[in-house]
Amino acid sequence: MKRHDVIIIGGGPAGATLAHYLKEKGIDNVIIEKGMPFRDKVCAGGLPLNIENILPSNLKSFERNSYTKIFADYKGIHSLLADLKSSFLYGVMRAKFDQFLREGTNVHYGEKFIKYEEDNDGITVYTDKTKYSGKFLVGADGVGSFVSIQSGLAKNKRFIVAEEKEVQEEAKDKSILNVFLGYNFLGYGWTFPKEGFISSGSGALKGHFIKGTVNKFDRGITPIKVFPISLWNVAEPLAKERVALVGEAGNLVDPFTAAGIYPSILSSMLLSEVIVKNLKLETVNLEQYNELLEDKLYDEFRYARTLSNIFYPFLPLINRVILREEFINYLLELAQEGYISYKKIFKRVESTRRIPVKIAYALVKIFIR
Secondary structure, eight states: OEEEEEEEEOOSHHHHHHHHHHHHTTOOEEEEESSOTTOOOOOOOEEOTTHHHHSOGGGOOOOOEEEOEEEEEETTTEEEEEEOSSOSEEEOOHHHHHHHHHTTSOEEETOOEEEEEEETTEEEEEESSOEEEEEEEEEOOOTTOHHHHHHTOSOOOEEEEEEEEEEOOOOSOTTEEEEEESSSTTEEEEEEEETTEEEEEEEEETTTOOTTGGGGTOOOOOOOEEEEEEEOOSOOOOEETTEEEOGGGGTOSOTTTOOOHHHHHHHHHHHHHHHHHHHHHTOOOOTHHHHHHIIIIIHHHHHHHHHHHHHTTTHHHHHHHHSOHHHHHHHHHHHHTSSOOHHHHHHHHHTOOOHHHHHHHHHHHHHOO
16 A cells, blocks of 8 residues: 555645645655646636746746736627736646646556545545555545545535637737626636637537537637536535545636636645644644635635626626726736735726616626525
């Protein structure tokens, strides 16, 4: 049996950065990854500027594309191009980015997690190849997490369905991020130009997704890949005793944009602090992680969820208010500060004098809690 202090299931951004944070503190860990190096990952690949502030010290120089302009379109009938002249978002190719994050970690590729057992002495993990023992188990195995299912953590799921295709094409202007609204109900579309590729996709709340929506604004002939995303919905425990969840395994996905990389890495940074403290004190209780998530992430997620309830259902009513240069520039300036504060946006929406937004806000307060 192979022994490690911490056993991490999943080698995406959450699992990989957790491994680095633990390694920096001299804590032995292993990643069990069912995929292979440079595994395919469908994802728009958008990263806020302050991602560098939460990455482990050796992972800040990653390959990226910077966006300084945004083109926002509503059903081809109303659009706006804003140019801030300086970066407000990064874009990465996920296969390259994930592999970069895994470099220097102890990863066992091509190995599938089966189950775990817990007793007073520790955790025993069974895979399709062998078994491991450790002091702590971390589920970083994304949407449909087996660790989540077996532990009973993060039960509350709220899914959207998304589609993506990557067209091997050099964009005319790689500095423009494109956002498409109104083409699908309760969702949006995007095109992210990158080095030699354009990543395009669309997504909508489960039950409203229609495959092929991306073809309405991207004519590139490339196979479409469809995948689920588990959005944050309510605050619930993501840790108990020796077991914890990070990233999308714990539904830590922005409920407004459906972006998951930043909260994944932030959750791993927070959990690493709790694991280090437990090992130092020789205790077995990861529940302080729940408190850190409440303090550092959940408040913003609550505002993001409320804004989502105002924004997507009422786009036909509010699109001309939203797609105004003044408001878009305000959002981009917030983005330049790092990770957009939904609390600031909500306060601005709450105090608006524009009738369509006031109506949408009033209806949300009445019908949506």
